[in-house]
Amino acid sequence: xxxxxxxxxxxxxxxxxxxxxxxxxxxxxxxxxxxxxxxxxxxxxxxxxxxxxxxxxxxxxxxxxxxxxxxxxxxxxxxxxxxxxxxxxxxxxxxxxxxxxxxxxxxxxxxxxxxxxxxxxxxxxxxxxxxxxxxxxxxxxxxxxxxxxxxxxxxxxxxxxxxxxxxxxxxxxxxxxxxxxxxxxxxxxxxxxxxxxxxxxxxxxxxxx
Numbered sequence: 001x002x003x004x005x006x007x008x009x010x011x012x013x014x015x016x017x018x019x020x021x022x023x024x025x026x027x028x029x030x031x032x033x034x035x036x037x038x039x040x041x042x043x044x045x046x047x048x049x050x051x052x053x054x055x056x057x058x059x060x061x062x063x064x065x066x067x068x069x070x071x072x073x074x075x076x077x078x079x080x081x082x083x084x085x086x087x088x089x090x091x092x093x094x095x096x097x098x099x100x101x102x103x104x105x106x107x108x109x110x111x112x113x114x115x116x117x118x119x120x121x122x123x124x125x126x127x128x129x130x131x132x133x134x135x136x137x138x139x140x141x142x143x144x145x146x147x148x149x150x151x152x153x154x155x156x157x158x159x160x161x162x163x164x165x166x167x168x169x170x171x172x173x174x175x176x177x178x179x180x181x182x183x184x185x186x187x188x189x190x191x192x193x194x195x196x197x198x199x200x201x202x203x204x205x206x207x208x209x
Contacts, residue, residue, distance in 0.1 A: 024062045027052050031059075031069040036113040040066055040123075070123045073116065080108055082138040089145070097145050098168055098194055106187045109176065121177045133169070134162045155198075164197075171197060 013021075030052040034043040043066060049056050063069055084104045089097060109117055134143040143161035150157045155164075171193050175186040 023054065023058065027054060027059055027062055028069060028072050031063070031066075032073060032113075032116060035066075035069060035119060036116045039115060040070070040119045043069075067123055067127070070116075070120050073120060074124075077108065077112075077120075078136065078138045081105055082141055084108065085138075085141070097142065097149070098198060099191055101142060102172055102187070102190050102194060105172075105176070106183060106190070110183055118179075124173075125177070133165050139165050139169075168194065168197060 027048065031043065031048050034048055034051075045056055045059055045066070049059055052059075063072070081101070081104050084107070085101055088100050088104065133139045142165060146155060146161040146164060149155045150161075172190045175190040175193070179186075181189075
């Protein structure tokens with residue numbers, strides 16, 4: 001009797017693809033270490049290549065521009081925020097979800113490298129994101145929960161999540177970037193700003209619950 005083929009387990013990753021991913025991750029770790037010490041402008045591809053034990057063409061094959069190191073860091077940061085947000089939210093939450101997302105962002109920023117943080121924000125200012133934000137995993141997840149809050153009557157259904165989320169992100173971005181005040185003060189200011197946005201989006205039914 002032939003053995004039944006199991007389809008519930010992922011196929012093993014081909015060796016070449018696994019090596020490609022490992023090389024990319026190694027380059028990224030080394031590059032972020034360099035940027036975290038010297039800044040993006042002073043980071044040298046040749047130095048990164050020597051420390052990672054690869055050639056310059058190999059680096060360019062994975063990261064054509066130095067800004068791409070920061071793009072990869074942004075993707076990783078969004079994944080961390082999403083994972084942490086999933087662990088903190090409660091099923092019955094509605095508008096408070098946005099406040100929790102802000103707390104997660106501030107918590108993770110406080111333990112991150114300050115040079116990398118500033119370089120990342122500078123890159124976002126130079127090259128702001130475009131397109132549908134809900135196509136990104138983090139904001140897509142938040143969008144689904146906001147739609148659920150609308151279905152429960154906690155938020156107005158006339159404000160689509162794909163419009164509300166960019167407003168929220170843009171409203172708090174300045175508090176994340178401008179570090180002239182302590183982080184706890186900027187966090188409180190972010191929450192006050194969110195209260196104003198959420199008050200405009202909350203329904204009468206949601207406020208009375």
